[in-house]
Amino acid sequence: xxxxxxxxxxxxxxxxxxxxxxxxxxxxxxxxxxxxxxxxxxxxxxxxxxxxxxxxxxxxxxxxxxxxxxxxxxxxxxxxxxxxxxxxxxxxxxxxxxxxxxxxxxxxxxxxxxxxxxxxxxxxxxxxxxxxxxxxxxxxxxxxxxxxxxxxxxxxxxxxxxxxxxxxxxxxxxxxxxxxxxxxxxxxxxxxxxxxxxxxxxxxxxxxxxxxxxxxxxxxxxxxxxxxxxxxxxxxxxxxxxxxxxxxxxxxxxxxxxxxxxxxxxxxxxxxxxxxxxxxxxxxxxxxxxxxxxxxxxxxxxxxxxxxxxxxxxxxxxxxxxxxxxxxxxxxxxxxxxxxxxxxxxxxxxxxxxxxxxxxxxxxxxxxxxxxxxxxxxxxxxxxxxxxxxxxxxxxxxxxxxxxxxxxxxxxxxxxxxxxxxxxxxxxxxxxxxxxxxxxxxxxxxxxxxxxxxxxxxxxxxxxxxxxxxxxxxxxxxxxxxxxxxxxxxxxxxxxxxxxxxxxxxxxxxxxxxxxxxxxxxxxxxxxxxxxxxxxxxxxxxxxxxxxxxxxxxxxxxxxxxxxxxxxxxxxxxxxxxxxxxxxxxxxxxxxxxxxxxxxxxxxxxxxxxxxxxxxxxxxxxxxxxxxxxxxxxxxxxxxxxxxxxxxxxxxxxxxxxxxxxxxxxxxxxxxxxxxxx
Amino acid sequence: xxxxxxxxxxxxxxxxxxxxxxxxxxxxxxxxxxxxxxxxxxxxxxxxxxxxxxxxxxxxxxxxxxxxxxxxxxxxxxxxxxxxxxxxxxxxxxxxxxxxxxxxxxxxxxxxxxxxxxxxxxxxxxxxxxxxxxxxxxxxxxxxxxxxxxxxxxxxxxxxxxxxxxx
Numbered sequence: 001x002x003x004x005x006x007x008x009x010x011x012x013x014x015x016x017x018x019x020x021x022x023x024x025x026x027x028x029x030x031x032x033x034x035x036x037x038x039x040x041x042x043x044x045x046x047x048x049x050x051x052x053x054x055x056x057x058x059x060x061x062x063x064x065x066x067x068x069x070x071x072x073x074x075x076x077x078x079x080x081x082x083x084x085x086x087x088x089x090x091x092x093x094x095x096x097x098x099x100x101x102x103x104x105x106x107x108x109x110x111x112x113x114x115x116x117x118x119x120x121x122x123x124x125x126x127x128x129x130x131x132x133x134x135x136x137x138x139x140x141x142x143x144x145x146x147x148x149x150x151x152x153x154x155x156x157x158x159x160x161x162x163x164x165x166x167x168x169x170x171x172x173x174x175x176x177x178x179x180x181x182x183x184x185x186x187x188x189x190x191x192x193x194x195x196x197x198x199x200x201x202x203x204x205x206x207x208x209x210x211x212x213x214x215x216x217x218x219x220x221x222x223x224x225x226x227x228x229x230x231x232x233x234x235x236x237x238x239x240x241x242x243x244x245x246x247x248x249x250x251x252x253x254x255x256x257x258x259x260x261x262x263x264x265x266x267x268x269x270x271x272x273x274x275x276x277x278x279x280x281x282x283x284x285x286x287x288x289x290x291x292x293x294x295x296x297x298x299x300x301x302x303x304x305x306x307x308x309x310x311x312x313x314x315x316x317x318x319x320x321x322x323x324x325x326x327x328x329x330x331x332x333x334x335x336x337x338x339x340x341x342x343x344x345x346x347x348x349x350x351x352x353x354x355x356x357x358x359x360x361x362x363x364x365x366x367x368x369x370x371x372x373x374x375x376x377x378x379x380x381x382x383x384x385x386x387x388x389x390x391x392x393x394x395x396x397x398x399x400x401x402x403x404x405x406x407x408x409x410x411x412x413x414x415x416x417x418x419x420x421x422x423x424x425x426x427x428x429x430x431x432x433x434x435x436x437x438x439x440x441x442x443x444x445x446x447x448x449x450x451x452x453x454x455x456x457x458x459x460x461x462x463x464x465x466x467x468x469x470x471x472x473x474x475x476x477x478x479x480x481x482x483x484x485x486x487x488x489x490x491x492x493x494x495x496x497x498x499x500x501x502x503x504x505x506x507x508x509x510x511x512x513x514x515x516x517x518x519x520x521x522x523x524x525x526x527x528x529x530x531x532x533x534x535x536x537x538x539x540x541x542x543x544x545x546x547x548x549x550x551x552x553x554x555x556x557x558x559x560x561x562x563x564x565x566x567x568x569x570x571x572x573x574x575x576x577x578x579x580x581x582x583x584x585x586x587x588x589x590x591x592x593x594x595x596x597x598x599x600x601x602x603x604x605x606x607x608x609x610x611x612x613x614x615x616x617x618x619x620x621x622x623x624x625x626x627x628x629x630x631x632x633x634x635x636x637x638x639x640x641x642x643x644x645x646x647x648x649x650x651x652x653x654x655x656x657x658x659x660x661x662x663x664x665x666x667x668x669x670x671x672x673x674x675x676x677x678x
Numbered sequence: 679x680x681x682x683x684x685x686x687x688x689x690x691x692x693x694x695x696x697x698x699x700x701x702x703x704x705x706x707x708x709x710x711x712x713x714x715x716x717x718x719x720x721x722x723x724x725x726x727x728x729x730x731x732x733x734x735x736x737x738x739x740x741x742x743x744x745x746x747x748x749x750x751x752x753x754x755x756x757x758x759x760x761x762x763x764x765x766x767x768x769x770x771x772x773x774x775x776x777x778x779x780x781x782x783x784x785x786x787x788x789x790x791x792x793x794x795x796x797x798x799x800x801x802x803x804x805x806x807x808x809x810x811x812x813x814x815x816x817x818x819x820x821x822x823x824x825x826x827x828x829x830x831x832x833x834x835x836x837x838x839x840x841x842x843x844x845x
Contacts, residue, residue, distance in 0.1 A: 592726040655723040
């Protein structure tokens with residue numbers, strides 16, 4: 001028994017997280033009036049899986065709480081307890097405590113004992129309340145098999161499990177699998193009244209209890225168990241048939257807890273679905289495996305190399321003439337196709353649907369709307385959109401913040417909405433879609449919209465350089481400034497002004513940008529543009545002098561050859577005049593210090609870029625073509641360079657630098673441009 | 679480690695191997711354990727606003743590696759690039775850096791007591807990057823402390839803030 005059980009902790013934590021998420025989603029979607037029994041079963045199974053796992057690993061606090069929760073759920077799914085909104089709320093609260101407890105175990109810090117105790121008490125109360133309405137026929141045989149895990153002292157788990165099972169098999173063959181598959185009700189019509197108790201309490205039950213009339217005890221004492229809780233157990237057993245057990249006993253130790261809970265659960269009818277298939281939530285796991293992301297990253301890197309090698313081969317292949325050349329070309333085409341497919345499938349391994357991320361929001365919206373006395377309907381759209389896993393993790397915080405903002409600041413109170421002629425129920429749409437090489441995640445509300453005047457006032461008050469005739473889009477960007485909040489009062493939900501700048505920073509850190517659309521009284525929308533993946537970028541290759549640069553397509557608005565009339569000079573600098581606006585123009589050869597570049601702008605190409613900060617044009621010699629490039633870090637062996645996001649390797653093996661539009665916008669300094677960009 | 683210990687036992691003690699190379703007329707040497715490989719000079723991609731002795735970056739089997747011309751850094755000889763120009767790829771503190779030299783001459787083995795201190799003054803070469811001087815077959819060899827040279831701030835190869843910057 002000296003298996004290093006800790007190696008399974010990570011798996012348990014991951015799985016429990018998933019189960020908790022599943023439970024949360026199911027609870028929220030649960031129709032209180034006519035609960036779907038299959039959904040209740042799923043919730044029960046999730047709770048049960050967590051309990052089983054936590055028992056095995058000795059996470060007693062987690063186990064105790066899930067156990068009580070499970071009892072409640074068991075009654076719910078057996079229709080012995082009508083599910084009310086209060087019960088759902090209680091279960092959701094319990095989920096939060098479970099999450100905190102799980103996190104505490106994961107981080108190896110102290111578990112929130114008090115919160116657990118409170119939750120258990122609350123759940124107990126809910127249980128006993130329903131208990132009162134039930135008839136007390138505790139003495140009939142008990143189908144409540146899930147007690148099995150609860151009463152084992154964690155240290156002797158394996159032994160007890162095995163011995164109990166084998167005993168069970170030997171002595172009562174009709175009871176096959178009984179011990180392990182908790183959700184199979186005990187169909188055995190027990191001869192002894194207390195059959196269930198005897199079986200499950202066995203590890204803790206002292207041998208002397210065999211003097212009881214209960215023959216089933218005798219089967220199991222063969223296992224040599226520690227007998228620490230004789231007294232408690234005994235008293236519980238005595239009490240159980242008649243009265244709900246006081247909660248202090250429940251919290252005092254694991255074993256009486258189990259017994260007590262059983263005692264409080266009502267008797268199920270014996271006819272009830274005895275042959276229900278043991279549908280375990282674990283069955284789903286066969287469809288997926290957990291892989292260390294490090295391995296996937298290594299694979300992505302290797303595929304990147306393969307793509308580069310393949311394009312080198314293509315170049316060489318074009319130089320081979322004759323029959324050999326033709327055959328080579330066929331082979332290279334085949335290779336190219338395979339490479340592309342391999343690349344796509346490897347990238348898709350890293351891609352996960354946003355479902356898991358989105359599904360946490362109904363809960364958040366429900367809680368928040370309740371807290372703020374607002375009526376909010378959250379609509380999720382395009383949750384199946386897939387996005388790079390590394391991006392998902394970093395999206396959660398900004399998204400949470402934006403959704404909270406929409407509800408707190410966007411959606412108005414019902415009275416106000418009614419006065420404005422809008423339905424009382426506000427709508428927040430959380431959507432995701434893929435557009436070309438980028439993912440757009442939108443948070444749209446039909447609330448009051450951003451208040452331009454108030455933002456400008458606040459900007460003035462904060463000493464920001466603003467003018468009253470700034471275009472809307474620039475005014476909206478002001479809310480991303482640090483310390484900027486126009487909320488009239490700081491609530492515990494939002495208004496501290498620390499959020500939006502963090503939101504923008506987080507989104508920029510993952511290569512995205514955020515745009516705002518808003519109209520007063522009608523609502524506002526936040527649009528997050530993200531690259532599909534961080535490892536490969538769709539880029540436009542441009543030449544400057546004899547050097548090639550890659551500009552991410554995400555940043556490019558358009559490109560054109562400027563006419564003399566579009567180019568104006570301002571001091572010594574050239575600015576671009578199109579569509580009635582003046583744009584800063586950055587000559588890339590100047591910024592990148594490239595020789596032999598075309599110095600006549602009218603013979604060059606302007607690529608209009610859009611970064612999260614500014615729009616501006618860059619002057620390049622020519623466009624080469626669009627291409628997917630693998631991003632390589634410059635910092636691995638060198639250092640960060642202003643204006644450069646990274647490097648990539650072109651088909652001929654040469655290195656090309658990838659332009660960082662944000663960085664250029666902030667670092668390109670020219671006396672006049674500085675004023676324009678400010 | 680046992681290999682090194684065995685090696686030490688066989689060759690008898692505290693000598694080290696150095697790779698000697700030529701810059702103009704001068705002979706230099708560096709600790710051979712830092713050498714990853716030696717290859718010919720190839721076209722580099724220039725990096726904006728870098729000092730002149732940083733020629734740019736190349737693709738070394740998927741790694742983007744900076745190339746430094748030591749002739750420009752030490753201000754010796756002429757920085758010409760032919761098919762015979764040599765680049766020594768170094769592996770220093772998990773970073774790869776290529777240095778351009780006029781030629782690689784030999785692997786030399788020196789005992790610690792063969793390495794002499796340089797004159798205390800009258801030498802422009804920064805003593806921080808100078809391990810010592812040695813006489814090999816009547817030829818003075820300058821032993822470069824390549825690790826402190828490459829990681830030094832004045833080379834600008836390693837971002838000074840790279841340690842605490844994670845944005």
